[in-house]
Amino acid sequence: MSVDDELIESAGLPGTSLTRLPRAAVLAAQDARLPAGLLGDYLPALASAAETGRRLTQAELDRSRELGQAAAESGASLRALVDLYLSATWRAWPSLPAVGDTTPRPGGPEAPGAAERTRAAAAAVLRASDDAVAAVCEGYEAARAARARAEEALRRELVDDLLTGTATDPGLVLERAAAFGLRLEAPHLVLVAAGERRFVDGRGTSRAVDAALGVICPTPPLVVAKSGQLVCVVPQEAEPDGAAGALGEPGQAGPGQAGPGQAAMPQPDGRGGPAGDGGVSAADRRASGFTPLPAVAATAAPGAPRAVAAVTAALAGVTGWRVGVSRARTGVTGVRIGFGEASAAVELAGRLGLHDRALHTDDLLIYKVLLRDREPLTELVETVLGPLRGARGGAGPLLDTLDAYFATGAVALATARRLHLSVRALTYRLARIHQLTRHDPASPADRYVLQTALIGARLLAWDQPAP
Known part of the structure; x- marks a missing residue:
């Protein structure tokens, strides 16, 4: 049986x-x-x-x-x-x-x-x-x-309420966030990543960032694509003693980053580089480029380095990536303010041509001050740099020359190497700038005026052709 x-x-x-x-x-x-x-x-x-x-x-x-x-x-x-x-x-x-x-x-x-x-x-x-x-x-x-569709709709609604401030009841948003593992009563950072291509939810890069943050975060992070950018709401945690900051120590440049007055030497273009007063390629301009920032903000949140390191490692295959990092804040309002800070940092990094690096919002305070008075800044840029448009080839090559000259601490030989120029050709360009603007790049007082106007030009995209 x-x-x-x-x-x-x-x-x-x-x-x-x-x-x-x-x-x-x-x-x-x-x-x-x-x-x-x-x-x-x-x-x-x-x-x-x-x-x-x-x-x-x-x-x-x-x-x-x-x-x-x-x-x-x-x-x-x-x-x-x-x-x-x-x-x-x-x-x-x-x-x-x-x-x-x-x-x-x-x-x-x-x-x-x-x-x-x-x-x-x-x-x-x-x-x-x-x-x-x-x-x-x-x-x-x-x-x-x-x-899954219902959960995604709820998730998108939560994201809109968090990032745009459309919710009328923060307590309800806190409860809904808790359903997705977000404990917003604790401090959270907001990281915004951008690249040459738009980010899309569920694709390889967003999944890689989510997985990388999930390994280091004590509670689940929120990773979502919004308007082509990748937004990460990351729980804040104390950094272990002796841990190295992913944003670098003050005064110390991290991988692929330039410290104060430093920049990576550009690679030759395969032709030995132009030897005269020739044009510089766009790739060379990006390589020689604009390096106005310190390596790290002194007030960066203690848990930011690990989160930034995880995100930047996942973005390694993205072209022209940049990451904005907010201050750590609590609550629904804190996330919304942090999103605004990180988004502004990414936008300014794009205007300044700062790629393949992470920028804390405090790194960019001086540029926010400049942009706050846009009308005087525009007047300064137009008055100081406007005459450069009359140069042969336009203002672009001369602005790139000023970029490299200021980044190397006004050292002519180092500037010439960065731009693939002879010292004689560089001297001619600097003299031409002096002649057109009536400001001598070698003079400390004039150099301050030129550098401020140059930064304003980058912030305002002054030298870019109108769309």
Whole structure:
């Protein structure tokens, strides 16, 4: 006697095949650790298919889809759900009418056509099981997709409320944020990343940033693409003693970054670089470029280096990336203010041509001050640098010369090397700047005026052609 038969007899159930089917459902449910009700009328339909060879009806398939949806909504795994149906199928097989009636009796002849009937019943049962399981999985996937869409809609709504300040009830936003693992009562940083290409939710870069932050964050971060930029709301934590700052120590340049008065030497363009007063390529201008910032803000949040290091490592394959870092703040309002700070840092970094580095909002305070009085700044730029537009080739090459000259501490030889120019050609350019602007780059007082006007030109995109 089988174990199933012993269980049936111990339960006091009659020994007929039809009454064994519910017992098969119970045992299958125990194996899968799911409610037996998720089988619905599957086993009676299976018995009918075995006896008549019919296919499952549309109503039965629809019911199977509903059961699959119910399983997904209850939190059951798809693997356990499939196991429930397949386990119920093999447990019910010995009790199916077409199989039980063809079993040879001891001492008696085999029923005519028993093998054929068994094969036909097996084919009908397998076909019905296949159809039922496919319908259950279809319902399960539909419910899971609908749930994912609903969660994404809630997530987007939460993001809009956090970053744009449209919510009227901050307490409600805090509760909704907690559902996504965000404990905004604690300090959070906001990091905004931008690149030459737009970021999209769910793509490789956003997934890599999310995974990198998830490793180091005590609670889940929020990583979302908004307006082509990647926004990261990161829980703040204390930096371990002796940990190196990803933004670099004060006065110390990090990888790919320039310290005060320093910049990486550009690589030759394969032709040895122009030797005269020729033009400088856009790539050379970016390499020689504008390096007005210190390596780190002294007031950077203590937990920022680890978060910045994780984000910048994930952005390694992105062209022209830059990251803005806010101050650490608490609450819904703190996230919104932090988003504004980090977005402004990214925008200013783009205007200043600062790529492949992270900038704290405090690094850019002086430029915010300059932009606050836009009209006087525009007047200064136009008055001081406007005459450069009359030079051969326009103002661009001469502005690049000033960039490199100020970045090297007004050292002519180093500037000439950065620009791939001879010292004679550089001297000619500096003299031409002096002649046109009436400000001598070698004079400390005039140098301050020229550098301020140059920074203003970059902030205002003054030298860029109108779209």
